[in-house]
Amino acid sequence: MSGLGGLNRLSRLATVVRAGLRSNFGLAILKHRLFKEKKDRWLVPVFALAGLGVLPTLYGIVLLIKGAYAILAPMGQERALLTLGVLAGQLLILLFGIYYVISAFYFSRDLEFLIPLPLRPSEVMISKFAVIMINEYLTVAAIVLPVVVTYGVMAKGGIGYWVNAVLVYLALPVIPLALVSLLVVAMMRFINVSRKKDILILVGSIVLIVLALALQIGLGRTAGPQPSAQAVTAFFTSPDSLLNRVGSKFPPSIWATKAVAAGFSSEGPANLALLLGVSLAFFAGIVVMAEKLFYRGLIGLSETTGKKRRLTRDEMSRRVSSGRRAVAAVFGREWKIMNRTPIFLLNGVLVVVIVPVIFVLLANMGSGRGGSGGGGDLSAILKTMTSANPLFAILAAALFMTVCGSLNGTSSSTFSREGAQFWISRVIPVAPREQAAAKFLHSYLVAMLGVVTATVVAAIVLHLKAVHLAAAAGLALVAGVLLTVVGMIIDLARPLLNWTNPQKAIKQNFNVLLATLADIGILTAVFFGAKALIKAKLATTVVLGVVFLALAAAAALSFGILLRFADKRYPEIES
Structure with a gap:
């Protein structure tokens, strides 16, 4: 009987695991959308190209x-x-x-x-x-x-x-x-x-x-302290x-x-x-x-608490009719959605701080207590490379800042994070383009936090000049606009609203993966474009100016596309 009971427990466990996997990866929904509704068949060539x-x-x-x-x-x-x-x-x-x-x-x-x-x-x-x-x-x-x-x-x-x-x-x-x-x-x-x-x-x-x-x-x-030459030889032999x-x-x-x-x-x-x-x-x-x-x-995790304070008539009037513009009100709502859920906050905002910190750790690997205090081997190599070529230093720092600021899943899950409550966004008296603009401001603010953190790290680890840091930060900020908008467009095209786990909305969301691949493609195109300009032996200021203007033009164009797409897409989305 005990053996039969053990088999029953294993069978129950296997059933629960199988259900968890189907929910985690959305296999049933993906199969239905691919083969029944045929809505997401465009994903097949996209993933093949990726x-x-x-x-x-x-x-x-x-x-x-x-x-x-x-x-x-x-x-x-x-x-x-x-x-x-x-x-x-x-x-x-x-x-x-x-x-x-x-x-x-x-x-x-x-x-x-x-x-x-x-x-x-x-x-x-x-x-x-x-x-x-x-x-x-x-x-x-x-x-x-x-x-x-x-x-x-x-x-x-x-x-x-x-x-x-x-x-x-x-x-x-x-x-x-x-x-x-x-x-x-x-x-x-x-x-x-x-x-x-x-x-x-x-x-x-x-x-x-x-x-x-x-x-x-x-x-x-x-x-320990730096070893002698004999100790190094003995170590490697x-x-x-x-x-x-x-x-x-x-x-x-x-x-x-x-x-x-x-x-x-x-x-x-x-x-x-x-x-x-x-x-x-x-x-x-x-x-x-x-x-x-x-x-x-x-026990008690689903409970909420409040101050239970009776509001006066004036306080109620101020809260009901705050007079805030629609964009500001939606921005505040987006801020609360992100901050009131620890998983969203950890996976979104905290990531833009952790990634630069990890870079500092990697750069200082190999530095011991007996070292000179100048950092690790990677830090020394990076300093040598950036000091030899100012243009390389600026472009590399801009890439680092862009990655830290924009590749975090915040923008590419901005609509998905609303989940089953998205119907509220459809019925409130705020135009879809204004809601999209407010969501952009929130996502871009997170990207800016990443750029600022990365700028501080680049200044500490690489000891770049202030003018080089400013140029790199400028490129990263304008690139952040483009990448933020691209992520939002991808999430708006197919928002994941039926999640049962907040982790799924941001970390297990296909839209985040698609946006990451799109971002990599954009940055790769920028890399080859900058490489072509450098091969043409143009001045450093010309190369940086052309890259900046190209990114700014693409960002402005994509932002306009996002606003028009929001007006079209919002009425079509079902929670």
Whole structure:
């Protein structure tokens, strides 16, 4: 009977996971729109073209990995490549997994249907954990798979290499995600009793992110003074010394590397067993904590609080008829939609601050306590490159500022974030073009925050001159207008309004992916245009002026298109 009960539990769990995956990826809706309504068939060639557009970048990454392998292999340090790939993937999961876990565990709308079902808390939480893991497989694929595949081809890995590589990849997200899950569940157990839940959730999430960044700082810094020449020689002539140094602060990356690289030899199965055993132990910890704390953390999350103060007649009059312009009123509504949902705020506004901070960490990697204090190896390389060519410095800084400000999903989810409440936007007495203008102002304000943060980082890390920073910021701001409008047009064309999880509206929204691909295409076109101007041996001011005017013209044209498209599209959208 116990065996039959176990099978029933597995069957229930599989059913819940399957339903979660269908909801997460919108498979049923996508199938209906593609094959029944035939509305989204245009997405097929778009994704095909996007895939072809990614191939040159992927080829460049493979060449870079092959070059690094050719340098490290003669010294017996080639395994460090695998460690770097695995470690980068796990750190990415550790950092951005916080968003997924908080959203899926505590803000998913399907929880109100799952909790009344005859499911144990651990079964509900495990089903959510499984969906997050599958999302993370897709997230880290672009980082881990090129390294693993290229290394395997270069090292002529046998069947043991590829079998262990698959097993390690499947286990890769477990430890970092389990660690994040344990911290989040413990945090939410105490937050839900407060009247200021949203604020505390946001603060707690930021604390977890700071801890993750602090871990990355520790991983990126050496532990002692600068070594002597003899010590450096001994270090590089000792096999796998670089592997052990890189992975010393996070041992699972070493276990994963040795399990894959050694294949079926004695070292391979032993490290694979160690990795899987520790992953299983962390997973068991999740099950235990779910039974004890998960539902307690959910109690009261859907409640709201108010001050319950009676308004006077004058106060009521001022609030009902504030006299604000329509654009300002819609802007205020958009601001509240973003800020009152921690997931939107974390994934939108906070990202434009985190990305520049991550750049600072990467730039200072390799700087130890005994260093000169001038930053890491990457920082020194970037300073050398930018100081040698002012035009390169300005364009590179502008690209960095643009990426930090505009590639965050805020504009490309601006309509989707309203969800089932979009009907309000259709019935309020405000013209669609005015609503679109207000939403643009909100999204562009987030982009400006990213540009300002990136400008400060560029000044600190690269020590650019004030005039160069000003020129780069000007280019980034005008490019931000264009990219913001493009993202809004894409989201307005097919808004995702039927989401059950706020995470899905911004992080699991096809529109965000489409907008990112469109942004990459626009920036690539700008790159080749600037390259052609430089080849024509035009002056620096001429090159910058032409690029600025071209971006400004495209931004003005696209903004006009957005306003006209809003007037046409709003009446057609069904909540």
